[in-house]
Amino acid sequence: MSVAYRILYRLGVTPWEQIANLPDVTERISALFAREEAGREPPYGPALDLGCGSGIWAVRLAARGWQVTGIDDVPKALRRARERAHEADVGLRLVKGDVTRLRATGVGSGFRFLLDFGLFHDELKDDQRAAMARGVSEVAAPGATLLMLAWAPGRRGPLPRGASRAEIEAAYRTWRVIDEEALDPSGAPLYRYVRNADPRFYRLRRAA
Numbered sequence: 001m002s003v004a005y006r007i008l009y010r011l012g013v014t015p016w017e018q019i020a021n022l023p024d025v026t027e028r029i030s031a032l033f034a035r036e037e038a039g040r041e042p043p044y045g046p047a048l049d050l051g052c053g054s055g056i057w058a059v060r061l062a063a064r065g066w067q068v069t070g071i072d073d074v075p076k077a078l079r080r081a082r083e084r085a086h087e088a089d090v091g092l093r094l095v096k097g098d099v100t101r102l103r104a105t106g107v108g109s110g111f112r113f114l115l116d117f118g119l120f121h122d123e124l125k126d127d128q129r130a131a132m133a134r135g136v137s138e139v140a141a142p143g144a145t146l147l148m149l150a151w152a153p154g155r156r157g158p159l160p161r162g163a164s165r166a167e168i169e170a171a172y173r174t175w176r177v178i179d180e181e182a183l184d185p186s187g188a189p190l191y192r193y194v195r196n197a198d199p200r201f202y203r204l205r206r207a208a
């Protein structure tokens with residue numbers, strides 16, 4: 001259980017959610033989702049949101065026609081995700097559990113599309129990152145895509161330490177980074193304070 005996230009959700013301090021209020025960012029993320037759907041009709045298949053938090057992106061994915069499971073280890077975040085899914089009138093399966101022990105959570109398997117917006121790059125130690133990546137590899141379908149949002153590495157006190165492409169590749173040994181794109185989140189107040197975040201989307205493909 002992440003004590004820091006538990007406290008932040010209890011206080012209602014969730015600055016990472018600010019990007020969801022930026023139309024250019026949400027359009028960009030929609031385009032990244034659309035890329036995984038190209039040439040197919042809904043339902044698109046099982047998707048897994050790792051560290052889904054209050055469900056912002058899980059709900060948007062579900063509304064597009066994915067069968068989404070969200071996992072997080074903070075009950076308050078999951079309660080908000082449940083409400084959000086209800087408000088949007090979409091189905092969303094929610095699992096409380098630790099992504100560094102993914103199989104033990106009973107999250108399921110065969111996921112074709114996986115999101116990690118802000119988990120891997122944060123407070124996990126290197127061995128936990130590797131454990132998470134092993135679990136993700138086990139539950140992902142052959143040829144699955146993982147879309148990760150991560151900050152550049154940096155010393156930022158209690159804020160995320162970030163992850164380089166090399167660090168991501170070192171953990172995700174059976175995956176290949178097939179795309180890397182910078183995100184401009186400058187409209188979000190958080191990023192006025194954290195100027196060296198340099199957030200990026202990494203698109204990883206698991207071997208088929």
Ligand SMILES: C[S@@+](CC[C@H](N)C(=O)[O-])C[C@H]1O[C@@H](n2cnc3c(N)ncnc32)[C@H](O)[C@@H]1O
Nearest residue numbers: 005016051052053072073074098099117118119
């Ligand atoms: C920066 S927040 C991002 C939340 C969500 N992806 C979003 O973009 O709004 C990171 C999330 O990862 C969750 N988390 C951190 N460590 C975790 C772990 N070991 N297992 C499951 N969830 C974890 C936190 O509770 C938090 O909701």
